[in-house]
Every structure is written in C-alpha cells, then in structure tokens.
Amino acid sequence: MSKKDKIVQAAIEVFKEKGIERTKVSDIVKAAGIAQGTYYLYFPSKLAIMPAIADVLIEILVADIRKQINTDDPFKTQLDDLVEVMYQHTKEYRDVHSLVYAGLSSTEYLQQWEEIYEPFYEWLGDVLENAIRREEVRQEMNAKRTAKLLIGTIETSAEQAYLYDQTDEKEIDEQKKELRTFINQALGTKND
Amino acid sequence: MSKKDKIVQAAIEVFKEKGIERTKVSDIVKAAGIAQGTYYLYFPSKLAIMPAIADVLIEILVADIRKQINTDDPFKTQLDDLVEVMYQHTKEYRDVHSLVYAGLSSTEYLQQWEEIYEPFYEWLGDVLENAIRREEVRQEMNAKRTAKLLIGTIETSAEQAYLYDQTDEKEIDEQKKELRTFINQALGTKND
Amino acid sequence: MSKKDKIVQAAIEVFKEKGIERTKVSDIVKAAGIAQGTYYLYFPSKLAIMPAIADVLIEILVADIRKQINTDDPFKTQLDDLVEVMYQHTKEYRDVHSLVYAGLSSTEYLQQWEEIYEPFYEWLGDVLENAIRREEVRQEMNAKRTAKLLIGTIETSAEQAYLYDQTDEKEIDEQKKELRTFINQALGTKND
Amino acid sequence: MSKKDKIVQAAIEVFKEKGIERTKVSDIVKAAGIAQGTYYLYFPSKLAIMPAIADVLIEILVADIRKQINTDDPFKTQLDDLVEVMYQHTKEYRDVHSLVYAGLSSTEYLQQWEEIYEPFYEWLGDVLENAIRREEVRQEMNAKRTAKLLIGTIETSAEQAYLYDQTDEKEIDEQKKELRTFINQALGTKND
DNA sequence: TATGAATGAGCGTTCATTCAT
C-alpha cells in the first residue's frame, strides 16, 4: 500500500473513532505512523484529503455492491439487496460520511461530491437500463436520472434510520419495508 | 424580536456569506449588534446555536409551504407545488443548510436533527393521510413513514441539483420532471 | 449580620469549597444570595475583599485562642494550647489562607498583611511580657519581636504538616512534639 | 542552556517584573525569544511552569548557601551565615517566591512544594547532624524535623521583614538579631 | 440600595503549516 493510501486509511480510521469530534492532522499522522510534515508531501492542506477519502468510501461501497448483488437476479431482488448493502454501509460509515461532506462543504472541493458519486450513478444506471430492456420496470424512465433519485432516496432513508444511536432494529425494519414499497412503486417494478 | 432571535437571524446571514469555518463568533455578534459576551448568555458555545438555526430554517420552510400550497387542491397539484417550494428553498438556503448539518455533526446535537424536522414530517403526514382518505393515492401506505421518505427524496434531489454553482436551469427542469414522475409513481397518485 | 459581612462570609465559604480553584465574583454573589452588581456597592474590585477576609480569619483565630487558652495557666501550658489551636485553625482554613495571601500578593494590598496580623502579635506579645515578668521564660527577649517569630514558626510548621492531603496524624504528632521542644527551648521556658 | 531552561529563566524574570496575574504567556515567550506555541511543547498550561520555577529558586538558594557557608566553621557561625543568605535571597526573590507559591496554590501542584524543598531540608539536616555529633547543639533533637522548623522560622522571619517596601535596615537588623537569639536558643547552640 | 443583563477587553490555547536537518 502506498504511503498516500496509508494516510487516507488512517484518516478514515480516525474519523470513525473520534466520530463526531473534530479530527486533527496530528491524529491522522499519528495513526498513519508518519511524521507531521510527511502529510504535506501528499496533501497540500488538511481538507485536501477529503475527496480522496470520499473516493475510497465510494470504492468500498461499489465493491460491496458488486460482491453482494447478482445482476442476473430479478431486478426486484437486486433492489432489495441494494437497500440492504446501503443500509449496512451507512450504518458503518455514517460518521465519516457526514464529516467528509462537512469537510468538502467548507472548501472549493464540494463541487467534486457529485463527481465522486459518478461511478455509483453509472453502475446503477446500467442496472436500470437492463431492467428497462428486460421490462422489469416501467419503460419511460431516464435511467441515469432515476439512478440518482434512487440512490438519494435510499441513502437519506438510511441516514434517517441511523441518526439516532438507539438502534431500534424493529423500527428500522419497518422503515426499510416502507422504503422498499416506495421505490418499487416509483420504478414500477414488476413482481412476477 | 428577542435578543436570542436577533442572534440567530444574524448567524444565518453570516453563515450564508462566509461558511461555518470562516465564521467567527465575533462576526455573528457584530452582525447582531451586540457584545461578544452577550452571545454566551444565550448559547454556551459557538456550535450550540446550530439547532436554533435549524429550527428557524424549518419554520421558514413550513411557513412557505403553508402559504404556497392549497390543501384543497388535488393532491397531485399539492405535490407539484411542494417540489417547487422545496427546490426554491434549497436553492436559497442550501449553504446554510449543509453548514448547519455539518455543524451539528461535530456536536452532540446531531440527534436533534430529526426532532427538528418533526413539524415538517407531521404536516406532510397529515396531507398524505387526507390524500389516502380521499383515495388520491395508493391505500396501504404508512403516512408518517412515507412522508419522511418523500421529504428525503425531494430534498436530496434538490441538493443534487444545486450542488453545482452552474445553475443550468434546463437540466434542473429535466431532473425535476423525472422527480415528479418518480414520486407520483411511488405514491400511486391518481391523475384525473 | 450586615450585607457586607454576608458577602465576606460567603466568600470564605466559596474559597473553602472551591479550594484550589480560582473563585469568581459570580460564585461569591451566588453564595451570598445577592446580585452581581451589589458586590460592587461594598467592594470596589474583586481583590478588594481580601483584606476583609483576612481580618475575619484573624478574628476567628484570636477568638478561638482567647476561648481555649487560660492566661492564668503556666506559660508552658498556654504555649502547648497555642500550638493546638493554630494547628487546628491551619487545618481548617489553610486553603483560604493561602488564597487570600495570593490574592493580596497581586495587589497593593499585600502591605496590609502584617497590619492584619497586628492584633495577634499584640495579644501574644502581652502574654510573653507577662511570662517574662513572672520569670517563666528567659528575660532578655523583646516580647513583640519574639511574638512574631513564634507565630511564624508555629504557622509554618502547621502549614508544612497540612500541605499534603495525606493526614498521617502520627507523623503530624511527631512534628508537633518537635515543634514544642523547639519553641520551649527558643523561649527558655521554665518547666517546674 | 536547553529551551526549557530558557523558558523558565525568562518566566522568572517576567514574574519578578510584573507579578503573576499581570504576566501573560505572551510576555514569557517574548522574553524567551520563542514562539507562543513552543511554550506549550514544554508546559501544558500557563501555571504548569510553576514547579519548574520553584525548583530553580531552591537550586539557586542551595547553591548560594553552599558557596557562602563553610561547613568546617563552628555551627554558630554557620547558622549566622545561613540567616544572612536566606534574608538576602528572600529580599531578592520574595516577589517570585510568593507568586510561585500562589500559582501552585491554584493548581494540583501545591503538593509538590515540600518535595521541592526536600534538597534544602536534606542539606540542613546533615549540617545539624554534624553539629549534634560534634556536640555543638543540644543532643536529643531529630535533625530532619528540626531542619524543617529552622528553615520555616528563618524564611518567615525574612518574609515579615521584607513584606514592606520600606526597607528600614535598622529595624531589619534588630529583628535579625532577635531571630539569631531565638534559633540559637531553640537549638541549644554552644557558644564557646 | 439593589438588580442582573449587558459589556468587551483580554488571554490562554490550538493546530495547520513550515523548514532546517
């Protein structure tokens, strides 16, 4: 693993640990086992690491999705699995996610956010197009735009679920069920 | 207007202009026309004001919605209007909104986020229940849960739209149209 | 009790409680049950109360001494009793004592310290003069100067004893015994 | 000289000039010729430097004493010299001394005070033991305890003397004379 | 006298960034 990756990994770890607290560069370098100055050989400023972190988060998410979702399954199954993976991912990384988002907010990097999500949009867009072709969903939709809507809906729902520490799993399951109905309707998913 | 409200108003203004990191307490008090120490009579720390700001943002949003949406209109019309108002609101306040969210992230206050949204959820939940009763939407939904999903979907979509400064209105209109289809389908809105 | 006295009493209480921590004017007024501004009707500044506190401390000490020491007793007995009372007093008030001393240090009031001790010096000077007259101690001493030395010696010894929280009473007793020998020798106290 | 020592030296100088309340960390670092942040690499807070200062003060005192006192001299002479050196030292450093003591009072460090004095107690304890062996003082004393009493007595006496700016040297000489008598008696110093 | 909200100068501390090695 390159030193740069090591720094990014360490940063993610520290964000997860320190959670809500503000993370210092000195924490990151300590976790990465490098000297304070070394950080600046790879990133020009404290916030400059944020896009790299966001990239990794999306990479992890997309990798998980590819692993857990079988694109030969019926679309409805794939959709259910997508919800599961995204809930799982949100649960594990939601602190980091919101911190990174916050970090990007205070810089010129915010613009990159959508760009970073692009591979994810792309993947889901392809899946939707397949489903359209296979007539497993309604026909007249724009696959890419709908992919963005779908991702936004699932992600926000997951965030609402895990916003409270109180992981009342039963409550979460209810919400997940409602979500599945909501998006299946939205896409006009065929059942049989 | 109470002094506390004056501080909150001033904070919103300054956050809109400068962002969260770049905003000093001294900027807020200057804008509010009060002394530095006075701020701390009302809020124990710089970040402690965030929930109060979020409250105001939601108040404004809900007030706008009440003003612009006629609950006697067909549900479909109300939904269209809701999208318009929320897009408008996101456009105007999206900086503050994400800053406040970021600010809450770095504190123990994040938990309050959902609580603050409660009045909005409540309102839309009532509207949905009416629509269910009037058979303008599909029957088997849970109104409150669906309200949360709906709000999350519209809000995220609006955020995606205004994430870039480049306000390509045509592009935005396309996305808005796709969104309307998406949510109408999701709710099973009746057309006639 | 006058309001001024109430403030002084409250200040002593707060000093005892907060001990080592810096005490704020707001703590004092809260304890005294008065408004912040009222304090300044009686003392022109935060530190201005220090001499008044010192006065009270000495008053208490001298009152205790008068109560516990019988000036008709043999001088040696009086001396033993004096040691007891001063140790007791130091134990109870040593935090306040050092804080007041510190408080006076940072002002022009430090000069008053000796002045405040004057009644105590006076009292012990008289006792010593009696002892000289009664030939219970060596003859050639200057009563007033020796009183000051004696008080300083006993007080410092007591402070050394209670500097540590660890109140090893056995150790303290040993030191007290050594002290008694030391001062009896110093004064040439007659035994029989 | 190490950077830490440089900071301590500078702090002593500044405290002598300005007092503890009026001394800002920025004054200390300016005098030390270092950056503000550097101070905090060596001391975690403003007050945390106090024990280090106290250490230095005692070091200086003990060094002076070793230089000025000939341990081959008769004990009585050594005692006279000790009084001289301690008066001298108190005169020069009394502001810093009481400030440091006050500073320690407001922290958890107060406990260290006796610990810091330890080398001084040790030295005088040895001297006393020698005197006992040579039968220059009374025989039955505990050397270490008596050393503490002796130091306390002389120090307090010197502080009483220099508490007033008005250095009436004649008055001070009188008191010093009375002090010498007092402690010689206390120790049973032999004259011939 | 008494109040207590308001003041605002002032200070301790932090932490991103630099640079000599």
Added chain:
DNA sequence: TATGAATGAACGCTCATTCAT
C-alpha cells in the same frame, strides 16, 4: 523523501465591571 520541533496567526471563551431600571 522523511522528519518533528518550531512557528504564530487566529479564535473561542471568560469574567470583572458597568449601568439602566
């Protein structure tokens, strides 16, 4: 490349004091 001690600008917060009521 790598180090980590040093930097110093920047800022949150405190708290003694004031003053309108």
